[in-house]
Amino acid sequence: MGKCLFFLAIIPALVSFWGYIKRQERWSVWMLVLSAFLLRIGVAVMDPFLHDWDERFHALVAKNMMNYPFKPMLRVDPVLPYDYTAWCCNHIWVHKQPLFMWQMALSMKIFGVHEIAVRLPSALLSAAMVWCVYRIALIWTNNFSIAYVAALLNTFAYYQIEMVSGKECLDHNDLVFTAYVTGSIWAFCEYSKQKSFRWAIVTGCLVGCAILVKWLTGLLVFGGWGLWVLLQKRKGISGKITAICLSLLPVLW
Numbered sequence: 519m520g521k522c523l524f525f526l527a528i529i530p531a532l533v534s535f536w537g538y539i540k541r542q543e544r545w546s547v548w549m550l551v552l553s554a555f556l557l558r559i560g561v562a563v564m565d566p567f568l569h570d571w572d573e574r575f576h577a578l579v580a581k582n583m584m585n586y587p588f589k590p591m592l593r594v595d596p597v598l599p600y601d602y603t604a605w606c607c608n609h610i611w612v613h614k615q616p617l618f619m620w621q622m623a624l625s626m627k628i629f630g631v632h633e634i635a636v637r638l639p640s641a642l643l644s645a646a647m648v649w650c651v652y653r654i655a656l657i658w659t660n661n662f663s664i665a666y667v668a669a670l671l672n673t674f675a676y677y678q679i680e681m682v683s684g685k686e687c688l689d690h691n692d693l694v695f696t697a698y699v700t701g702s703i704w705a706f707c708e709y710s711k712q713k714s715f716r717w718a719i720v721t722g723c724l725v726g727c728a729i730l731v732k733w734l735t736g737l738l739v740f741g742g743w744g745l746w747v748l749l750q751k752r753k754g755i756s757g758k759i760t761a762i763c764l765s766l767l768p769v770l771w
Contacts, residue, residue: 520564527556531673538666547652547669554673555645561683562637573684576691577636579611580622584631587623590616617730618694633684640682640690643697648672650704657707691731698728702739710746713757715764722765729769737769 537546709717728736
């Protein structure tokens with residue numbers, strides 16, 4: 519099944535390249551997103567088991583969250599004594615922020631308790647990053663070819679594909695965090711282009727999601743945003759500060 523999906527992913531990739539030659543911009547990028555999703559689903563079904571570090575821990579806590587969403591537990595009924603200071607062998611498991619495990623729990627609730635359901639949210643968000651990378655590059659360079667190549671490289675990013683499979687250390691946690699941080703940068707780029715407060719709020723929501731996956735490093739976008747405001751030489755600076763304040767509301771909430 520995984521190999522079939524791998525070969526099937528070639529078709530939208532070739533269609534995308536044809537669309538790029540014909541300058542069908544949006545259509546060609548959406549074909550890349552489809553190709554990326556098929557590739558990532560392919561690796562998600564190839565290993566019918568959970569990998570040792572750290573996927574099995576994340577999956578077990580997410581499975582328990584199906585019944586206890588606000589009480590992350592590694593072992594629901596700890597029959598044997600345990601060391602509460604040991605992150606790997608505890609009862610209440612607070613080693614990671616909960617959002618990515620909530621996503622896995624929801625996926626398993628809908629599709630059943632199996633490896634593919636565990637990996638599906640990562641596959642979806644990883645594919646969505648292709649569009650985000652394309653828009654970021656297009657807004658800042660105003661060059662379709664550069665933006666398309668950036669999206670193409672993200673589509674076939676090998677390490678990212680491995681993380682969807684759960685093979686690499688920190689697996690879904692790091693991938694989902696990367697997706698939300700990339701999404702926040704994309705939303706900020708849309709704001710810088712359109713000057714709409716709506717995009718400022720979307721940026722804040724995505725930053726909040728990133729924090730709920732891997733803590734305060736999710737605030738990364740505000741460093742670039744602040745620098746961008748300073749470079750405006752006071753041109754409409756009050757509106758830009760208002761936008762930053764609006765974006766912080768969902769983060770603080």
